[in-house]
Amino acid sequence: MSELDPRVGLTVTHRRYVPYSHAHYAGNLVDGAYALGLFGDVATEVCIRTDGDEGLFASYSDVQFRNAMKAGDVLEVTATVTRVGTRSRGIDFEARVVCRGRPDRGESAAEVLDTPIVAVTATGTVVVPAAA
Numbered sequence: 001m002s003e004l005d006p007r008v009g010l011t012v013t014h015r016r017y018v019p020y021s022h023a024h025y026a027g028n029l030v031d032g033a034y035a036l037g038l039f040g041d042v043a044t045e046v047c048i049r050t051d052g053d054e055g056l057f058a059s060y061s062d063v064q065f066r067n068a069m070k071a072g073d074v075l076e077v078t079a080t081v082t083r084v085g086t087r088s089r090g091i092d093f094e095a096r097v098v099c100r101g102r103p104d105r106g107e108s109a110a111e112v113l114d115t116p117i118v119a120v121t122a123t124g125t126v127v128v129p130a131a132a
């Protein structure tokens with residue numbers, strides 16, 4: 001049963017600075033696909049830890065763009081295993097902004113946010129090779 005598997009609940013966290021070279025829209029916003037790239041990377045570490053393989057992303061059942069991600073942000077990206085199938089693993093994702101630029105205070109001014117801003121959440125499925 002999936003819920004009894006000790007891999008359920010495993011959380012992997014990546015931190016990433018968003019370079020200004022990734023600004024894509026007005027207001028230094030990055031494109032939504034940038035978050036999916038981050039989710040793919042953190043899911044890859046999940047697969048390495050659960051199954052000793054990088055795995056393949058099969059599908060997203062949900063993606064919510066809740067707040068903008070901007071160039072200059074420091075992001076915390078988490079992936080939590082919610083289900084372990086035979087070869088599939090269900091994962092919940094969250095990308096939150098933990099630091100942000102303060103251009104009103106100076107070109108390079110920035111601050112640690114008291115409360116992280118949840119930018120993107122998603123639910124997806126990765127598939128790993130059959131156990132040997």
Ligand SMILES: C[C@H](N)CC(=O)SCCNC(=O)CCNC(=O)[C@H](O)C(C)(C)COP(=O)(O)OP(=O)(O)OC[C@H]1O[C@@H](n2cnc3c(N)ncnc32)[C@H](O)[C@@H]1OP(=O)(O)O
Pocket residue numbers: 040041043044047054055056057058059084085086087088089125126127
């Ligand atoms: C995490 C990665 N390292 C980062 C990436 O982003 S990889 C790049 C993007 N992904 C790809 O390029 C993958 C392309 N897709 C594939 O290669 C295949 O479709 C697949 C490997 C994902 C699945 O193919 P296959 O091995 O033939 O699947 P099945 O034998 O039919 O099923 C195996 C289990 O996977 C579940 N499953 C299959 N397709 C999906 C899907 N679209 N959505 C959700 N789940 C899927 C299927 O239910 C089986 O589950 P169980 O083994 O019963 O648990």
